[in-house]
Amino acid sequence: MSSSSKVDALRETLAAQGVDATRAPGETLGRREGRLSGLPSLPPARIVRAGPEEAEEGDAAAGDFRIRDTLGEGGMGVVLLAEQRMPPREVAIKRLRAGDGHLVDTLLREATLTGQLEHPNIVPVHAVVSDEEGPAVVMKRITGQEWQALFEAGDTPFERHLEILLQVCNALAFAHDRGVIHRDVKPENVMIGAYGEVYLLDWGIARRVDEPPTDRIAGTPCFLAPEMLEGRADARSDVFLLGATLHQILTGEARHGEGDLIDVLLRAKDAEPHLYDEGVPDELARICNRACAKRPEDRYLDVAAFREALLRYRSHQSAAALAATAEERLEELRALTRRASQPGEDEEASRLAYLEAQRLFNEARFGFEQSLAAWPEGRVAQDGLEECLATMARYELGRGQPDAAQAALEAMEAPPATLLAEVEAQRAEREAARARFAQLEHDRDRHVGARERSRALTFLGAAVVLLTAGFVALRVAYPDYAPPTLRFAIVGVAVFGAMLAIVAWWRRRGAWNLVNRRIAQIALLTLGVSALNRFASLAAGADGPRILLTDALLIGMGGLALTPFHEGGPWLASMAFALAFVGAFRPAWIEPGFIAFAIAVPVFLLAWRRWGPRPSHAHGEDEAP
Known part of the structure; x- marks a missing residue:
């Protein structure tokens, strides 16, 4: 149908229904006309005008209601402010104007329907009465203003x-x-009470859903649902009107605009979706256009579904506000982490910066999580939470805290692979450092392998005693079997050989750490040099006292070298240096002194093993490195 044909058809419809095509599109059409076939029997009431001549309150002549003022006039009568005699209260009385008797049916229908709807957002009807001027509807008196x-x-x-x-x-x-x-x-049909109450008014064209439809246009043209142009309406038509009202909230204009009535009705018939500007949230625009869909089946199923959509939007807005606040904290956290990455920050400043970072992170994370609790589909909060966790993970990695970084990454839906790899790298580096430190501690621990070390030193002492005793016995039995220098060389080689065998056994049987290695190395080095010294002295023709004096000095230095690794080191050094001192001034005493020294040292080692200090911590004597 062409545009001109649509206009002509609308004009004919309006003319057939007695509607002036020049009426304002904001006026209600379709108020019922025609008297009831039989006026219902209404209780009589005396309604009088307040004035100087009226009787005192309580006098029967004063009437049941005293009219004090006019509250307003509409398309179907006038609303009066009245004072009810019993119970005493202010009420509003709605009645027809003179000459509007043809609207009696409409007035009584409205009173009947409204009176059956007892709800906090619908004005209560106290009574429907009649006097000589016709029916009157007595309602609760509402103070306030129209929503418009x-x-x-x-x-x-x-x-x-x-x-x-x-x-x-x-x-x-x-x-x-x-x-x-x-x-x-x-x-215009919504009243806002003085204390914020909301009332839906003017049920003049309301109808029951089980009433047969008519072909009359009913409603306000600039709000109409398309089917209402044909006289049809159901609950989804009211959903359309709610959407049109929401449209006015968003734009300040009626859904179908203003202007010529025919143009407005044509726009109502087409019911095109509205393209909202950028200031209107997309979610709210979708709600409005869906409620105002041309086909009823494309709208919300009922008012409850429309209301639920609005509540979801409101919760989403609260969620968006939470996300916006969290985003501010996240930006502060980013700035702090950028500053923290710069060199030159002292320890106290670093500690305070970390505490501040923790505060900002916790506030941002809490805000994003609360936003998602209110709106699980909110992408801003989801993305913000992921970025918040990633930012803190990077900060923790910068501080060398891979476990804290891992905790943040585990809370992410899709943690970045680069950060996960860095966490693993730092953990591996940390474990390697721990292993190196543990090895260092193990190597420096005197208690590691203490039992086998003590046995080895005991074996060495026993070998020295036996060799010394054997050579002493041999000398006593055969005083001239060999010159002293040769005897000293043979004893040195024998002791060094015994030490080699003992170290080989010790290496196989005992825990072998740095302490034990150093003790073994010092013992072998000292005894080996001693043996070389004796053979060199023998070859050079040196005398016996000089050889033993040099050996005493070598053993004393060996004792000093043992001091960091064994408690007996200082004692060995002291005894050896004392022997060297005596030998330097009394060369004849050096050989018997050396024999006594060779006996005293093993005895000292045996006594040390028996009565010396025991390990005081958890390291086992045979612990492996």
Whole structure:
């Protein structure tokens, strides 16, 4: 159908329904006309005008209700402020204007439907009475202003508008549950009470869902759902009206615009989706366009679903606010970690920076997690949480704390492979350092292999005693079997050979750490040099006392070398240097002194093993390196 044909068809429809095509598109169409076939029997009431001549309150002549003022006028009568005599209270009385008797049916239908809807967001009907001027509906007196006035003032926050709309949804959902559809939801039909109460008013064109449809246009043109142009309406038509009201909240304009009535109705018939500007959140734009879909089946199933969508949006906004605050903390954390990576920071400053980083990280992480709890699909919070954890992981890695970094990475959905690799690298490096430190501690521990070391030294002492005793006995039996220098060389080689055998046994049987290696090396080196010294002296023709004096000095230096590794080192050095001192001044005493020394040292070692200090910690004597 061409545009001109649509216009002509609409004009004919309006003319057939007695609607002036020049009417404002914001006025309600389709109010019922025609008197009831039989006026219901209504209780009589005396409604009087307040004035100087009226009787005192309580006088029967004063009437049941005293009219004190006019609250407003609409398309279907006037609303009066009245004072009820019993119970004494202020009430609002809605009645028809003179000459509007043809709307009696509409007034009584509205009173009947509204009276059956007892809900906090619907104005209670106290009574329907009649006097000589006709029927009158007595309702709760509401003080406040129309919702439309808040739009015109322009200073009401969006959240307040959204809260009002949610209250209107409550009223409509209740009415639908009772089988009633409103058909004229718009800001002008919503009253905001003095204490924030919200009331959905003007049920003049409301109808029950089980009533047969008509072909009359009913509703406000700039809000109409397309099917309402054909006289059809159901609960999803009210959903459309809620969406149109939301549209006005978002844009400040009616869904189908203003202007010529025919143009507005044509736009209502097409019900094209609206393209919102960037200032309107995408989620809210989708909600509005879905509620105002041209086909009823494409809209929200009912008011409850529409309301739930609004509540989800509001929770998403709260989640977005949490995410925005968390993002601020994350940015502070990024800045702090960049500063911390610069060299030259002292230990105290580093400690304070770490405490601040922990605070910022915890606040940012908590904010993102709370945002996701309110809105699990929120990408901003998801991405922010991942970045927060990654930032802290990088910071911990910069501090050389791979375990703390791993804890942050484990909380991520998709931890970066580079960070995971760096964590493993730092852990491997740390374990290697620990192993090196443990090996160093093991090597320096005198208690490692203490039992086998003690045995080896005991064997050495016993070998020295036996060799010394043997050669002494041989000398006593055969005084001239060999010159002294040759005897000394033979004893030196024998002792060195015994030490080689003992070290070989010790190496196979005992724990072999740095301490034990050094003791063995010093013993072999000292005895080996001693043996070489004796053979060299023999070859050079040196006398016996000089050979033994040199040996005493060598053994004393060996004792000093043993001091860092064995408690007996100082004693050995002291005894050897004392022998050298005596030998230097009394050469004749050096040989018997050396024999006594050879006996005393093994005895000392045996006594040390028996009564010396024991290991005081957990290292075993045979612990392997």
